[in-house]
Amino acid sequence: MERDDIIEYSLHAHHSEEDGKKIRKNIFKVTAILSIITALEVAMGIIWGKAHIDVNGAGWMSIKIAFILLTLVKAGYIIMVFMHLGDERKGLRYTILLPYAIFIIYLFFILYQESTFLQYLKDAFSWVWS
Numbered sequence: 001m002e003r004d005d006i007i008e009y010s011l012h013a014h015h016s017e018e019d020g021k022k023i024r025k026n027i028f029k030v031t032a033i034l035s036i037i038t039a040l041e042v043a044m045g046i047i048w049g050k051a052h053i054d055v056n057g058a059g060w061m062s063i064k065i066a067f068i069l070l071t072l073v074k075a076g077y078i079i080m081v082f083m084h085l086g087d088e089r090k091g092l093r094y095t096i097l098l099p100y101a102i103f104i105i106y107l108f109f110i111l112y113q114e115s116t117f118l119q120y121l122k123d124a125f126s127w128v129w130s
Helices: 017-050 058-082 090-124
Strands: none
Touching: 017 058, 058 090
């Protein structure tokens, strides 16, 4: 007995060759952008990983900031493409992304405050560690 309540959508999809080329072009573009960002991160890790940079200096901080920014760009692009957020209206995009951006900034604030507090404790109780 054949069921009439199941619809096979793949049988009803009628795409032209132009639509297929457009979809493939978009797939290649997304793959290229994510691959370039990942290759840039790996190259930065290889180049700066072998460089003898002062861990407490500004150079190391700029390396960490560059990695964080590239990772956030890649994560935002993945959200826009794979979760189809880029197809939505601007208001909905901001409604979803703005709380996350505020939360990330808040996390960096907490990280900064805790790191300075630990440095304060280390300076205040230096007699313990000496």
